[in-house]
Amino acid sequence: MAxxxxxxxxxxxxxxxxxxxxxxxxxxxxxxxxxxxxVPLGNVYYYFKTKEALGExxxxxxxxxIHRAHDSWEQSSSPADRLCAFxxxxxxxxxxxARGGCSIGTLCSELSKARGPLARKASELLKQxxxxxxxxxSLLGRNTDAHSLAIHLLAGLQGVGVLAHSLGDADLxxxxxxxxxxxxxxx
Amino acid sequence: MAxxxxxxxxxxxxxxxxxxxxxxxxxxxxxxxxxxxxVPLGNVYYYFKTKEALGExxxxxxxxxIHRAHDSWEQSSSPADRLCAFxxxxxxxxxxxARGGCSIGTLCSELSKARGPLARKASELLKQxxxxxxxxxSLLGRNTDAHSLAIHLLAGLQGVGVLAHSLGDADLxxxxxxxxxxxxxxx
DNA sequence: GTCTATATGTGGATAGAC
DNA sequence: GTCTATCCACATATAGAC
Numbered sequence: 001m002a003x004x005x006x007x008x009x010x011x012x013x014x015x016x017x018x019x020x021x022x023x024x025x026x027x028x029x030x031x032x033x034x035x036x037x038x039v040p041l042g043n044v045y046y047y048f049k050t051k052e053a054l055g056e057x058x059x060x061x062x063x064x065x066i067h068r069a070h071d072s073w074e075q076s077s078s079p080a081d082r083l084c085a086f087x088x089x090x091x092x093x094x095x096x097x098a099r100g101g102c103s104i105g106t107l108c109s110e111l112s113k114a115r116g117p118l119a120r121k122a123s124e125l126l127k128q129x130x131x132x133x134x135x136x137x138s139l140l141g142r143n144t145d146a147h148s149l150a151i152h153l154l155a156g157l158q159g160v161g162v163l164a165h166s167l168g169d170a171d172l173x174x175x176x177x178x179x180x181x182x183x184x185x186x187x
Numbered sequence: 188m189a190x191x192x193x194x195x196x197x198x199x200x201x202x203x204x205x206x207x208x209x210x211x212x213x214x215x216x217x218x219x220x221x222x223x224x225x226v227p228l229g230n231v232y233y234y235f236k237t238k239e240a241l242g243e244x245x246x247x248x249x250x251x252x253i254h255r256a257h258d259s260w261e262q263s264s265s266p267a268d269r270l271c272a273f274x275x276x277x278x279x280x281x282x283x284x285a286r287g288g289c290s291i292g293t294l295c296s297e298l299s300k301a302r303g304p305l306a307r308k309a310s311e312l313l314k315q316x317x318x319x320x321x322x323x324x325s326l327l328g329r330n331t332d333a334h335s336l337a338i339h340l341l342a343g344l345q346g347v348g349v350l351a352h353s354l355g356d357a358d359l360x361x362x363x364x365x366x367x368x369x370x371x372x373x374x
Numbered sequence: 375g376t377c378t379a380t381a382t383g384t385g386g387a388t389a390g391a392c
Numbered sequence: 393g394t395c396t397a398t399c400c401a402c403a404t405a406t407a408g409a410c
Contacts, residue, residue: 159346
């Protein structure tokens, strides 16, 4: 079956995604990933030329996940409901946020320091979110300041991710998402 | 002179602080730090038992810097002015933010993933900021929701740090600090 | 206190048998 | 395509002369 053909490849990407989120990309060794995926270390290089190539695959997986999330939030008919669905998804994830931070934010932060080609690719994750949010604000009739509003919302969520993670306090997410939801409704 | 006695030690801390901010703590080797400080690699261990001990010293240096900053902002008489002075200090730093993110936020994020004793120590940096901000809101007469307001302000600033850094766009800091300043004045 | 040399471990990457 | 063994670079940490 086609699903089996690249089974090891998929397993490696999933293991890399999980380990990278938990420990950071640089701190995750290919040996860690191979072990978690149940694949011999040497085989990693059959599927990915370098560690960086595996990193790209991880980002691609997160990108397609983001697009699926956008699709699901667009089931809500009003732009405000869509934005609140986004905020709610963060709230639903509060425990993981307190344990490991935002999977996208922490990845982008780390890779941005490295300043490699991966940094540019990872920034696309935040960019896609920002564009989607901005579009919702435009649909809400806030054409002139949609950009600024989108920055405010995403910054608030990224920021509370940093705080909840660093302080190990999931309740911060409750507090801040409530405020952001009310802010959206007030526009 | 006493100032010369621990000259190398101070140089090492400064070099470590700079390199850690630019590349991340784990990605910075003791060889990098020693070279930048003009100190032979072996000597590092005369001043610091381990790399982690040097990390602690870096955090201590940042902690005392934070306290000095709080003192300077308290030159402003009104709590709102003090909070705006804090926000302004972030705006003044926008170029560095776009290049390397928030020196405190990125450090806390990275170390929180490692989950070592350094993580706890680094979280004190954010905690101190949060407490100071909360106190200003209390002085503003917002006793009941000072905590939630403080989270909102610090999250906004941390978040815009993540965005400006990852997207390499200092203008985001201009946009968001303007909004946060107006929000403070509206309370 | 200051420096050089080096032990020790680990990680990315490759070679080559099967 | 899959696996084992290994090369090589680099990082923390130590030993020991000066």
